[in-house]
Amino acid sequence: MIVDITVNGLARHLQARSDSLLPDCLAGRCGRCLVFMDGRLTYSCLVPAFKARGSVILSYEALASLPETQEIETAFSAMESPPCPFCRKAKALVLYGLLAKNPNPCETEIIEALSMVDCPCTDHYALIAAIARMAVGRNKRIYSRENK
Amino acid sequence: MRISEIHYPSTIQETVTLLSANPAILLLAGGTEIVGTQTARVIDLADQVACISRISELRKTMRTEQFIELGACTTLTGLLSLSKGILPEPLPSLIHSIANPAVRNSATLGGNLCVKRGFMDLWPLLSCMEAQVELRAESGTRWASVSHLCGADGRPYLPEASLIARIRIPIYSYNFVFLRKLGSSSLPSPDRACFVCLANLSGDKIVDFRLALSGVKAFRLKDLEMTVSGRRRNTGKKEMGAFVAEYEQAFGSPDWFDSRVFSALVEESFERLYS
Numbered sequence: 001m002i003v004d005i006t007v008n009g010l011a012r013h014l015q016a017r018s019d020s021l022l023p024d025c026l027a028g029r030c031g032r033c034l035v036f037m038d039g040r041l042t043y044s045c046l047v048p049a050f051k052a053r054g055s056v057i058l059s060y061e062a063l064a065s066l067p068e069t070q071e072i073e074t075a076f077s078a079m080e081s082p083p084c085p086f087c088r089k090a091k092a093l094v095l096y097g098l099l100a101k102n103p104n105p106c107e108t109e110i111i112e113a114l115s116m117v118d119c120p121c122t123d124h125y126a127l128i129a130a131i132a133r134m135a136v137g138r139n140k141r142i143y144s145r146e147n148k
Numbered sequence: 149m150r151i152s153e154i155h156y157p158s159t160i161q162e163t164v165t166l167l168s169a170n171p172a173i174l175l176l177a178g179g180t181e182i183v184g185t186q187t188a189r190v191i192d193l194a195d196q197v198a199c200i201s202r203i204s205e206l207r208k209t210m211r212t213e214q215f216i217e218l219g220a221c222t223t224l225t226g227l228l229s230l231s232k233g234i235l236p237e238p239l240p241s242l243i244h245s246i247a248n249p250a251v252r253n254s255a256t257l258g259g260n261l262c263v264k265r266g267f268m269d270l271w272p273l274l275s276c277m278e279a280q281v282e283l284r285a286e287s288g289t290r291w292a293s294v295s296h297l298c299g300a301d302g303r304p305y306l307p308e309a310s311l312i313a314r315i316r317i318p319i320y321s322y323n324f325v326f327l328r329k330l331g332s333s334s335l336p337s338p339d340r341a342c343f344v345c346l347a348n349l350s351g352d353k354i355v356d357f358r359l360a361l362s363g364v365k366a367f368r369l370k371d372l373e374m375t376v377s378g379r380r381r382n383t384g385k386k387e388m389g390a391f392v393a394e395y396e397q398a399f400g401s402p403d404w405f406d407s408r409v410f411s412a413l414v415e416e417s418f419e420r421l422y423s
Contacts, residue, residue: 001154028248031250034250040225040253041249042250042254043251043254046179046180046183046184046251047183048183048193050154050197051176051199053199054202094250113249115249116248116249116250
């Protein structure tokens with residue numbers, strides 16, 4: 001079947017099997033397949049191709065060059081033990097989604113966002129602290145930009 | 149490998165027509181349970197599948213003074229994003245405890261009530277809250293209590309060729325809530341269950357007592373609930389013990405849930421209720 005979707009701003013006409021899924025954990029756990037589907041974070045491994053028809057998909061690749069994502073990446077790099085290559089993009093994506101919705105997330109909100117990516121590679125509290133610090137820095141930057 | 153025929157109905161009526169032509173058609177909205185339980189990359193669905201997630205009639209929300217009416221395809225995130233205070237507690241807390249935000253972005257309210265392999269978390273609470281569902285079929289439309297989605301054998305039941313179109317939840321708060329989720333799996337499994345006990349305490353009087361357990365099967369005794377409702381809390385431990393014993397006796401030793409765990413949950417809920 002032909003599935004018409006918009007991926008990272010480009011209209012695509014994909015030839016897909018009606019029952020095909022992206023391969024990863026196939027259970028909505030690991031977070032490696034997370035994308036923004038119609039503006040909401042979704043495990044694409046739980047979305048059959050036919051269900052994606054007419055959807056607008058944004059993957060990490062579309063957001064990687066944005067300053068917001070760069071800041072998250074910088075915060076990761078500054079950590080003693082940053083997220084591993086397996087989950088790094090997924091964690092950046094969920095934190096991007098969280099900070100877009102709430103520029104001042106509390107610890108509980110950060111933990112909940114990170115629960116979408118099931119990878120125990122990082123010290124959770126170090127990651128939460130790094131994100132909280134980054135959010136403060138970002139708010140200062142946005143605030144000073146607005147003042148100018 | 150089975151190749152499924154996919155339908156994209158745009159209205160409830162189209163879906164109902166498809167259902168009456170082929171009652172075995174699989175209705176897929178969020179798909180988190182249907183797809184999440186499959187382990188292969190190539191998923192095995194029914195011969196015919198109707199993708200109903202984009203039917204706008206199934207995503208509408210309406211509110212009156214007495215109840216809130218939600219389309220069956222309202223996502224769990226959509227429910228949580230309703231203004232604070234619209235959904236009566238403990239419904240928002242329970243929804244918040246289901247899976248994680250990305251799953252809740254896809255999972256739907258109707259889907260949570262339609263799973264055939266067992267009951268999901270919302271059934272016992274919505275049943276205790278006396279929520280209703282609108283069942284649409286080719287023969288007509290009718291409203292039924294969420295409790296009726298449980299068959300005589302205690303397993304999930306949905307009338308053949310019917311679609312849950314809307315869910316009506318009374319806006320009525322309970323000042324006594326005892327809710328426990330058991331098991332680690334977010335999908336129906338033998339070790340997973342949800343226990344709910346609701347009541348309103350008016351001074352010393354117990355009003356509107358409700359107690360339900362759901363897992364692979366469901367359990368609720370409306371007659372005993374009526375007996376407990378209207379009692380006074382100062383009647384002592386003897387009466388409380390009698391109610392607990394009645395629940396234990398009625399529950400027996402089923403194969404789908406450990407009766408000792410059930411006894412402990414009932415005992416704790418009654419102790420809290422009478423304290």
